[in-house]
Amino acid sequence: MPRILTLAGAQTGPIQRADTRAHTLDRLIALLESAAKQGAQLVVFPELPLTTFFPRWFIENTQELDTYFEREMPNPNCQRLFDRARELRVGFHLGYAELTPEGQRFNSAITVGPDGQILGKYRKVHLPGSVEPRAGARFQQLEKRYFEYGDLGFPAFRGPTEWHRAIMGMLICNDRRWPEGWRCYGLQGVEVMVMGYNSAAYDPNGGDGESAELRTHHSTMAVQANAYMNATWAVAVAKAGNEDGSGLIGGSCIVSPNGIVVAQAKTLSDEVILAEADLDDCLQGKEKMFNFAQHRRPQHYRRIVEQVGAEPPA
Amino acid sequence: MPRILTLAGAQTGPIQRADTRAHTLDRLIALLESAAKQGAQLVVFPELPLTTFFPRWFIENTQELDTYFEREMPNPNCQRLFDRARELRVGFHLGYAELTPEGQRFNSAITVGPDGQILGKYRKVHLPGSVEPRAGARFQQLEKRYFEYGDLGFPAFRGPTEWHRAIMGMLICNDRRWPEGWRCYGLQGVEVMVMGYNSAAYDPNGGDGESAELRTHHSTMAVQANAYMNATWAVAVAKAGNEDGSGLIGGSCIVSPNGIVVAQAKTLSDEVILAEADLDDCLQGKEKMFNFAQHRRPQHYRRIVEQVGAEPPA
Numbered sequence: 255m256p257r258i259l260t261l262a263g264a265q266t267g268p269i270q271r272a273d274t275r276a277h278t279l280d281r282l283i284a285l286l287e288s289a290a291k292q293g294a295q296l297v298v299f300p301e302l303p304l305t306t307f308f309p310r311w312f313i314e315n316t317q318e319l320d321t322y323f324e325r326e327m328p329n330p331n332c333q334r335l336f337d338r339a340r341e342l343r344v345g346f347h348l349g350y351a352e353l354t355p356e357g358q359r360f361n362s363a364i365t366v367g368p369d370g371q372i373l374g375k376y377r378k379v380h381l382p383g384s385v386e387p388r389a390g391a392r393f394q395q396l397e398k399r400y401f402e403y404g405d406l407g408f409p410a411f412r413g414p415t416e417w418h419r420a421i422m423g424m425l426i427c428n429d430r431r432w433p434e435g436w437r438c439y440g441l442q443g444v445e446v447m448v449m450g451y452n453s454a455a456y457d458p459n460g461g462d463g464e465s466a467e468l469r470t471h472h473s474t475m476a477v478q479a480n481a482y483m484n485a486t487w488a489v490a491v492a493k494a495g496n497e498d499g500s501g502l503i504g505g506s507c508i509v510s511p512n513g514i515v516v517a518q519a520k521t522l523s524d525e526v527i528l529a530e531a532d533l534d535d536c537l538q539g540k541e542k543m544f545n546f547a548q549h550r551r552p553q554h555y556r557r558i559v560e561q562v563g564a565e566p567p568a
Numbered sequence: 569m570p571r572i573l574t575l576a577g578a579q580t581g582p583i584q585r586a587d588t589r590a591h592t593l594d595r596l597i598a599l600l601e602s603a604a605k606q607g608a609q610l611v612v613f614p615e616l617p618l619t620t621f622f623p624r625w626f627i628e629n630t631q632e633l634d635t636y637f638e639r640e641m642p643n644p645n646c647q648r649l650f651d652r653a654r655e656l657r658v659g660f661h662l663g664y665a666e667l668t669p670e671g672q673r674f675n676s677a678i679t680v681g682p683d684g685q686i687l688g689k690y691r692k693v694h695l696p697g698s699v700e701p702r703a704g705a706r707f708q709q710l711e712k713r714y715f716e717y718g719d720l721g722f723p724a725f726r727g728p729t730e731w732h733r734a735i736m737g738m739l740i741c742n743d744r745r746w747p748e749g750w751r752c753y754g755l756q757g758v759e760v761m762v763m764g765y766n767s768a769a770y771d772p773n774g775g776d777g778e779s780a781e782l783r784t785h786h787s788t789m790a791v792q793a794n795a796y797m798n799a800t801w802a803v804a805v806a807k808a809g810n811e812d813g814s815g816l817i818g819g820s821c822i823v824s825p826n827g828i829v830v831a832q833a834k835t836l837s838d839e840v841i842l843a844e845a846d847l848d849d850c851l852q853g854k855e856k857m858f859n860f861a862q863h864r865r866p867q868h869y870r871r872i873v874e875q876v877g878a879e880p881p882a
Contacts, residue, residue: 379865382857407868410881421880431857433747433797434869441871443880464852468826472796475827479793482786483747512782513789538778540878543696543745547877551693554721555748555873557755563861564854566735566757567724 257418257533259446262294263489264346265506267523268497271306275331278304281524283338289526290342295368295417297339297526300450300493301349301427302361304332307452307493308351309396310500312387319400323353327364327372340370345417347448347489349426351401352377361401363424365448367414374411376424377404380432393458393500408435410442420445420533423486427451430490431476433483434558440484441546445533447481447488455501470505474515482513485539487531495522511536571732571847573760576608577803578660579820581837582811585620589645592618595838597652603840604656609682609731611653614764614807614820615663615692615741616675618646621766621807622665623710624814626701633714637667641678641686654684659731661762661803663740665715666691675715677738679762681728688725690738691718694746707772707814722749724756734759734847737800741765744804745790747797748872754798755860759847761795761802769815784819788829796827799853801845809836825850 264285269278282299289297302308308322327350328336339346345368352362361378381403383395413420423439423446430436430449439447453473455466473490481488487510494504506519508529517527578599583592596613603611616622622636641664642650653660659682666676675692695717697709727734737753737760744750744763753761767787769780787804795802801824808818820833822843831841 379868380863382863403865404868408871412881428863431797432864433751433794434864434872437747438869438871441875441878443878472827475789475793475796479789480747482789483745513786545877549694549696549742550746550748550876551717552748552873552876554693554718555752557722557752558748558872559866559869561755562864562866563859564755564757567726 259417259420259531259533260293260295261446261487261489261508261529261531262289262292262297263491263506263508263517263519263527264289264297264299265491265504265519265525265527266300266303266493268495268502269303269306269493271498275304279332279335282335285524285526286335286339286344286346287342289528290344292526292528294344294528296345296347298347298448298450298489298491299349300491301363301452302351303348303450303493304350306498309383309400310393310498312394312396320353323351323359325353336366336370339366343368347424347450349450359401360404361397361426363426363450365422365424368416369414373413374409374422374424375406376409376426377406378426378429379404379435380428382428391459408438410439410444418533422446422448425449427453430473430480433480436480436484440486443540444484444486445536446531447486449489450491452493453503455503458500466501466503470503473503474505474507477507477509478513478515481509481511482539483544485511485536485544487511487533487536492519494519511539573731573734573845573847574607574609575760575801575803575822575843575845576603576606576611577805577820577822577831577833577841578603578611578613579805579818579833579839579841580614580617580807582809582816583617583620583807585812589618593646593649596649599838599840600649600653600658600660601656603842604658606840606842608658608842610659610661612661612762612764612803612805613663614805615677615766616665617662617764617807618664620812623697623714624707624812626708626710634667637665637673639667650680650684653680657682661738661764663764673715674718675711675740677740677764679736679738682730683728687727688723688736688738689720690723690740691720692740692743693718693749694742696742705773722752724753724758732847736760736762739763741767744787744794747794750794750798754800757854758798758800759850760845761800763803764805766807767817769817772814780815780817784817787817788819788821791821791823792827792829795823795825796853797858799825799850799858801825801847801850806833808833825853
């Protein structure tokens with residue numbers, strides 16, 4: 255008996271600084287409804303889809319910065335999404351900027367079950383960018399300024415019975431390029447990895463000359479190979495297009511445990527992608543090639559935890 | 569000034585059990601000469617290219633088993649290859665079955681500089697297969713029987729001045745699917761990864777139904793993504809074709825630090841692939857996206873060394 259979980263990615267086009275939260279939420283709900291109509295059981299939204307990707311701006315005013323953050327989840331700003339999802343009995347994965355009661359800020363995500371219950375929470379570990387703004391640059395990448403490093407590690411969790419109690423894990427954006435995070439989930443037997451991203455289509459300040467095509471290749475390849483090497487399904491979902499003058503790649507994809515792209519977005523706009531994932535497709539990899547208990551040799555992996563940066567030989 | 573190192577992969581077709589060692593060595597020398605003529609500075613040979621892939625046989629007689637092993641390197645059986653390479657001032661990477669004076673057996677590889685000096689040695693860490701033969705199976709995979717697990721870890725080393733003192737690392741076959749090994753080299757600043765493989769094109773006993781196309785995809789994708797995630801060049805070289813009745817994938821490839829395949833074998837026969845690798849192409853990744861010192865968070869990676877097998881959540 256196959257264990258089918260119907261996965262959807264709800265890519266969004268750009269969400270401009272000038273867009274109201276209500277308008278943005280309407281777009282997310284429309285995507286959710288479209289996915290649910292196609293049979294989706296779990297709908298994956300991008301990183302920070304409730305607002306523009308604000309770390310591109312140097313925001314000195316704390317009150318202004320706070321407008322991008324959620325103090326609890328759900329909250330009145332996004333309650334309608336939670337309500338509609340529960341009505342449709344569809345789960346979802348949602349990124350958001352988190353402001354805790356203690357005043358800590360994280361780039362976070364939750365996965366919500368079909369009954370509206372929060373199944374798991376994740377805080378981004380691999381924050382790109384810098385603490386200090388780049389002088390004279392029109393566009394910044396200030397994630398290291400606005401967020402603390404995720405402090406929850408990589409905690410796998412189980413889906414509900416109607417998702418066959420799938421073992422699930424979350425990453426956010428840049429995390430998907432770091433095999434360490436994937437492996438920590440692989441070591442918990444993960445079957446479905448979900449993640450959103452906002453990835454620049456080019457250096458908005460005209461720096462390195464990488465094309466959108468190359469950057470989409472990087473993104474897709476990282477998801478493919480890490481899904482394969484951990485024998486898991488993966489859903490990676492972009493916020494795409496020209497957002498406030500800065501380009502974001504699309505390329506949202508659903509990838510099988512063989513590292514094969516089974517669905518991929520064709521636009522840079524609001525777009526649903528869908529795949530019927532048989533969770534038992536993970537078994538071949540987990541029992542043979544990537545049978546960790548049989549083949550891993552952790553005594554030789556110590557550099558991975560004992561040093562941070564590269565240390566070249568003499 | 570670019571730091572160019574001209575890399576070659578010397579894929580071989582099958583090497584049958586009935587082939588003499590002298591005949592096989594002639595083929596390797598012909599590949600070396602062809603690569604050198606095209607300007608190669610380093611020629612990468614497959615895993616265990618001096619003989620057939622003998623772990624597919626259950627060999628009970630130790631004297632017979634010993635005929636597949638090298639007691640020192642070089643030795644009279646392969647001295648001609650070393651001599652010709654030194655004459656041509658070309659380096660090479662060579663896999664071999666190693667039998668130590670103490671009687672230990674490893675699946676090993678060396679990299680030899682243009683002056684004939686052995687620059688580095690590696691013993692395969694991720695041995696696939698089993699210790700006990702599968703009853704009734706025509707073909708075995710007995711690497712875990714014939715070899716001990718590599719005990720040298722993942723030691724990077726430097727090439728000579730004429731290779732711009734490139735930082736280099738070696739893996740063997742199945743190792744290329746394990747991101748832990750790649751990361752240990754990445755953490756030593758590796759610029760060129762070299763590896764040979766013998767990978768079954770299908771289950772020779774008719775088991776899992778994976779196609780040669782799928783398996784070649786797995787192989788190439790693993791090399792691409794791990795090269796990208798560690799910002800290194802990579803050369804992965806197959807023994808290919810129908811060897812003693814069992815099919816081996818080809819797909820030998822040279823991959824850039826962007827994870828792009830810049831050269832790939834088209835046949836399942838003896839074939840040279842070549843690329844001019846600018847070692848400075850690694851800098852973009854090492855200084856930005858994969859600046860480990862800035863972005864890695866080892867305190868969250870402890871599962872990687874603290875557990876071996878997968879431990880699913882309750």
